[in-house]
Amino acid sequence: MKKKGRICGTIGLILSLAIAGGTVVYGTMFHGNTVGKAEKLIGASTGSVFDGWINGTGFDATKTLVDETAAVAAGTAASDATYKSYSLSFSYTQTASVTADETETVVQTYTDGVVYTDASYTYIKYTTRMTDDRAVSVGSVEYALVKESGAVYVRTNPTPYTETAGDQALLDGSKWEVASVSSDMLFPSFISIVPSVFGSVSEENKVYITPTGEYYFADASAVEEAEGECRFTVGLCPTVRYTMSADMSDAGMAGVLTISMQYSNLNNTQVDIPDSLAEILTEVSE
Numbered sequence: 001m002k003k004k005g006r007i008c009g010t011i012g013l014i015l016s017l018a019i020a021g022g023t024v025v026y027g028t029m030f031h032g033n034t035v036g037k038a039e040k041l042i043g044a045s046t047g048s049v050f051d052g053w054i055n056g057t058g059f060d061a062t063k064t065l066v067d068e069t070a071a072v073a074a075g076t077a078a079s080d081a082t083y084k085s086y087s088l089s090f091s092y093t094q095t096a097s098v099t100a101d102e103t104e105t106v107v108q109t110y111t112d113g114v115v116y117t118d119a120s121y122t123y124i125k126y127t128t129r130m131t132d133d134r135a136v137s138v139g140s141v142e143y144a145l146v147k148e149s150g151a152v153y154v155r156t157n158p159t160p161y162t163e164t165a166g167d168q169a170l171l172d173g174s175k176w177e178v179a180s181v182s183s184d185m186l187f188p189s190f191i192s193i194v195p196s197v198f199g200s201v202s203e204e205n206k207v208y209i210t211p212t213g214e215y216y217f218a219d220a221s222a223v224e225e226a227e228g229e230c231r232f233t234v235g236l237c238p239t240v241r242y243t244m245s246a247d248m249s250d251a252g253m254a255g256v257l258t259i260s261m262q263y264s265n266l267n268n269t270q271v272d273i274p275d276s277l278a279e280i281l282t283e284v285s286e
Contacts (some may be wrong), residue, residue, distance in 0.1 A: 035098040043268035044083070047234035051212035058215060058234040059207050063198045065263065066240060071191065073115055073122045075147035085118040085269040089262045090126075090189050096255035107132045113188065120147055121271040124186055143179065144277055145184050152186065154179035155275060176277050188260060197230050197242055219244065237264045 046065060047058035064082050071077040072086065089143040091112040097105065113126025130140045144153045180202055181202040195231045197219050219228030219242070228244035240261040273281075 021285075035286075043236055043264070044264070044266035045234070045236050046238045049209070049234060052209050052213075052215065053235060056207075058209075059198075059201065062215075062232055062234060062238060063195075063201075063242070066194045066198055066261075067237065070184070070187045073117045073124070073145075073187055074148070074179070075145060084267050085265070085271075086107075086123065086267070087151060087265040087269045088115040088262050089113075090115070090188070090191065091260045092188065092257070094255065094257040105133050106186070109188075111188065115187075116269055116271045118269050118271045121273055122147065122183075122186070123271055123273065126188065144176070144273060144282065145183050150183055152179040152181055153177065153280070154181075154185055158172075176280055191261070194240060194242060194259060194261070196230070211225060236266070237262060238266075263265060 001060065019208055022269050046061040048056070052058040059285050061082075065086075068077055068081050068083050069086075069088070072083055077083075089112075092109070093111075094107075094109045096107050099105075108131045108219070109128065110130075111128040113124065116123045122143075124145075125141070127138070128138040130136070139156070141154065141156050145151070146153075155176045190227040201217055201221055205218055207215055213233065215232050217230055219230055224247035228242065230242045232240045232241070234236060240259075242259045243256070245256045
């Protein structure tokens, strides 16, 4: 799966842009992916850490981004939405232990994936690895949404052990099929947690900026026994990380989950669908 306009590759690129036009500021003292100022030629920015320190900005733009993430991918975002396209890499890790009859069972789940979405298409691919006691399962799936028609296509890679979600589309001769899911069901459900986490910010639950330029706030978790925190950066390639831990010993359960999201190419992503899918779309239109 090709996408155009990616700008998170190297520090050297950022430095060269800063030297050439003075539009991007980068310093090694800052947290990874934190930048100063960006022009639209290389994508939208969620803010500047300098403005964050001086004026307390950055949270609102990031909250808008996480609020609109799923709707933009599903093609259901409002016409006046701030973000029209983006590239996203995400991962989800959960470890849960359940104790019953004095026997503890540990289940670990790790999912990593990518999303590329623009005005015409959304491409989503993710790989999940689950360990349940001693049983291990791995699965990889690709989805493509044609926004004009609302049609969703899916294909499952027959060799998930050999690739990760960040790979280019492999085995492009694999057959795409019409999926029996709606566009709003494509996005991994665990990412729907993130907007509610940002919704917990209030006068009592404030956002702080660390000396490294990373934003931080505690999470008012819906689970009484759970504790959580969220950290994020602003700029051209904003990141969001949320961690929650729960200890429900009385119920014989405990667990930790971590969600990590890295955006890039905000309003500057163009999706090139695989040749195999383009052929099917051509057949459908004829």
